[in-house]
Amino acid sequence: MRILPNIIVTGTPGTGKSTHGERLAELMPKMTYVSINEYIKDHSLQDGFDEELQSTIADEDKLVDLITPELEIGGRILDWHVCDIFPESLIDLVVVLRTNTTLLFDRLKSRNYPQKKFDDNMDSEIMEIILSDARESYDPQIVIELYSNDKDDLESNCQRIVIWTKQWIIDNDNDDDDDDDEDTE
Ligand code: DAT
Numbered sequence: 806m807r808i809l810p811n812i813i814v815t816g817t818p819g820t821g822k823s824t825h826g827e828r829l830a831e832l833m834p835k836m837t838y839v840s841i842n843e844y845i846k847d848h849s850l851q852d853g854f855d856e857e858l859q860s861t862i863a864d865e866d867k868l869v870d871l872i873t874p875e876l877e878i879g880g881r882i883l884d885w886h887v888c889d890i891f892p893e894s895l896i897d898l899v900v901v902l903r904t905n906t907t908l909l910f911d912r913l914k915s916r917n918y919p920q921k922k923f924d925d926n927m928d929s930e931i932m933e934i935i936l937s938d939a940r941e942s943y944d945p946q947i948v949i950e951l952y953s954n955d956k957d958d959l960e961s962n963c964q965r966i967v968i969w970t971k972q973w974i975i976d977n978d979n980d981d982d983d984d985d986d987e988d989t990e
Contacts, residue, residue: 807879809835810973811895812966815888815939816902817930819912821953825902826884828963833970837875841885844872858922865890888935889942897973899943900966901936902953 814822814829823840830838845851845863848871852864869890875881876895883891888899904912909930913923929935939948951962 807877807977808974809880810897810970810977811876811879811881811883811891812836812898812900812970813883813885813888813891813896813939814900814902815884815886815935816953817904817909817935818886818926819909819916820902820904820930821959822884822886822902824959825900825953825962825966826882828959829882829966832963832967836880836882836970838882839872839875839884841868841883841887844868857919858925859919860922863887886935887938889938893943896943897947898966898969899939899948900962901939901948901950902962903933903936903950904930904952905954906931908954 812829814825816822826838826840830836841863842861845861845868848868850864850868850871851861852867853862854860855862865887869892872881872883873892873895876891888901906927910927913926918926936948936950951965952958953962
């Protein structure tokens, strides 16, 4: 039985997944932040390269096989724009970050993506693709949509997730010794 929850932080590229993931890891040192893009590189999980989008294609089956034992341990904060491949039974919260399209336009412009990748990402955000994917793949009750436009949003989102995590730990405490509660800090 896991003593720490697993959280997915997802959203269109540029919405602030890594910014949130890193801040959450600072606020909750017992949780482990996993940038899936880095994980793919570190574990050689590439399955080709899309020249048009200038993006690595991940071997999603291998990725799930490798990360599932980590999710079984718990305490992972997964950062990826694809949210619907992880085992539903091992995911406790899915945070879908959203950004005002004008702000996202500027953030993506500064990345110098190829035009198609830029357009696909803007369309994805406008059409709420990742939010729909998350709600279709997980119990909609564990999917929350949070705005990530500015630093105040970042801080309040992270505080909200910390409070949620503490409550999850209390609710899932199977240890009879109630005086020795695990904390996230
Ligand atoms: P992602 O990991 O989703 O691709 P990121 O965390 O790299 O996004 O953020 C992209 C840029 O936007 C980066 O310069 C930080 C900035 N940013 C993201 N969320 C923000 C927020 N809530 N407040 C201020 N800046 C933010």
